Amino acid sequence: MHSSQNEQDSRFYAHFASVPLLEPSTQQEAYEMVRAAFDYSEQLRLPVAVRLVTRLAHSRADVRTASSRPENPLQPASEPSRWVLLPVHARRNWAELTARWPSITAESATLPWNRLIPGSDRRLGIVACGIAFNYLQELFPNGCPYPVLKIGHYPIATSILDDFRKAADAWLFLEEGAPFLEAQIRGPFSMSAFPVHGRLDGRLPRTGELSPDLVAQALELPVSEGHPVPPLVAPRPPILCRGCPHADTYDFIRDVMAGYPGGRIFSDIGCYTLGALPPYSTIHTCVDMGAAITMAKGAADAGLFPSLAVIGDSTFAHSGLTGLLDAVAENSPITVIILDNETTGMTGGQESLSSGRLESMVAGLGVAPDHLAVLTPLPRFRQDNAQRLRAEIGHQGVSVLIARRPCIQIRKGT
Numbered sequence: 001m002h003s004s005q006n007e008q009d010s011r012f013y014a015h016f017a018s019v020p021l022l023e024p025s026t027q028q029e030a031y032e033m034v035r036a037a038f039d040y041s042e043q044l045r046l047p048v049a050v051r052l053v054t055r056l057a058h059s060r061a062d063v064r065t066a067s068s069r070p071e072n073p074l075q076p077a078s079e080p081s082r083w084v085l086l087p088v089h090a091r092r093n094w095a096e097l098t099a100r101w102p103s104i105t106a107e108s109a110t111l112p113w114n115r116l117i118p119g120s121d122r123r124l125g126i127v128a129c130g131i132a133f134n135y136l137q138e139l140f141p142n143g144c145p146y147p148v149l150k151i152g153h154y155p156i157a158t159s160i161l162d163d164f165r166k167a168a169d170a171w172l173f174l175e176e177g178a179p180f181l182e183a184q185i186r187g188p189f190s191m192s193a194f195p196v197h198g199r200l201d202g203r204l205p206r207t208g209e210l211s212p213d214l215v216a217q218a219l220e221l222p223v224s225e226g227h228p229v230p231p232l233v234a235p236r237p238p239i240l241c242r243g244c245p246h247a248d249t250y251d252f253i254r255d256v257m258a259g260y261p262g263g264r265i266f267s268d269i270g271c272y273t274l275g276a277l278p279p280y281s282t283i284h285t286c287v288d289m290g291a292a293i294t295m296a297k298g299a300a301d302a303g304l305f306p307s308l309a310v311i312g313d314s315t316f317a318h319s320g321l322t323g324l325l326d327a328v329a330e331n332s333p334i335t336v337i338i339l340d341n342e343t344t345g346m347t348g349g350q351e352s353l354s355s356g357r358l359e360s361m362v363a364g365l366g367v368a369p370d371h372l373a374v375l376t377p378l379p380r381f382r383q384d385n386a387q388r389l390r391a392e393i394g395h396q397g398v399s400v401l402i403a404r405r406p407c408i409q410i411r412k413g414t
């Protein structure tokens with residue numbers, strides 16, 4: 001499973017690593033595939049990836065559950081060569097995996113996740129991967145007239161593709177994400193003995209999610225008009241919650257940075273990333289967890305002034321520690337603002353690993369006590385907080401300000 005600011009296609013990672021990947025088309029299959037993946041992994045003695053796309057992850061459905069099973073007995077590694085990846089072991093393991101790969105690929109023909117569904121109209125065959133098969137069923141609730149190759153397991157046995165080639169005169173690839181299979185079938189020069197359609201030839205958009213309407217357009221079917229949005233319903237962009245402590249933090253940061261038009265604020269991933277949007281328009285970057293501090297350090301070392309980083313308390317504990325340690329080791333002139341809302345707000349309110357020990361963690365990394373302070377982000381302290389931030393920007397070294405106030409949603413108990 002993989003997540004990113006834009007959806008990356010994890011099928012490429014499985015292909016690169018030479019491990020099998022399962023891609024469910026429905027919520028029920030997602031449940032069944034995860035159970036099956038554990039067994040399959042034990043059988044192959046390899047990792048098995050499971051790919052969930054955005055629309056499936058954001059959906060709900062009734063699922064038929066199976067009875068629980070006892071845990072597998074603990075089996076400490078008895079073959080150090082599989083886990084101690086010295087070059088001599090890694091080369092041998094890779095050679096063994098490469099030798100096994102043809103049989104793993106051929107075995108996929110015997111597994112239930114890939115199957116050919118006959119159709120009467122052989123002018124077109126549809127290769128439906130993962131959730132695309134679900135969209136196809138929505139368009140054809142009484143059965144698709146075209147032959148369909150449902151794909152839920154990778155790698156795909158050549159025999160399955162050979163059988164499908166005999167069933168249709170042209171192929172349409174329906175894939176969420178990248179044209180992973182379409183590109184392989186087309187080849188590097190887009191030369192094919194039969195017509196191949198999908199994201200690469202414009203039958204489907206090259207970017208963005210699939211939808212039943214896009215699939216209908218690709219099949220030249222009428223597109224549902226759906227339910228028009230009433231004029232009274234206005235677009236609502238994401239915003240910080242009313243009363244969010246991050247809003248008050250951004251207020252005093254904006255006050256100070258107005259005097260430094262050449263400065264930059266490097267952010268991390270979390271609720272506070274919304275500081276990039278109006279009315280704050282404060283942060284300048286958001287790349288990945290932990291990047292705020294390392295980017296601020298790199299910019300400061302290159303001469304940028306002032307260079308600020310904003311990072312959440314839980315993200316700091318996750319992957320901000322090493323960046324701060326590096327900045328302290330080189331005494332880089334950066335100011336780090338840790339937005340401590342005493343929870344992991346972005347993913348449901350779990351307790352942060354830094355809860356109750358954030359100051360000691362920062363001090364333990366070597367930040368000088370005189371340049372480590374806890375601020376309370378409230379309107380009545382706005383001027384005091386701005387004054388302290390200005391002072392730390394003037395410090396030619398590492399400063400850390402912890403802006404601490406509980407998440408409003410946690411405080412409300414929601």
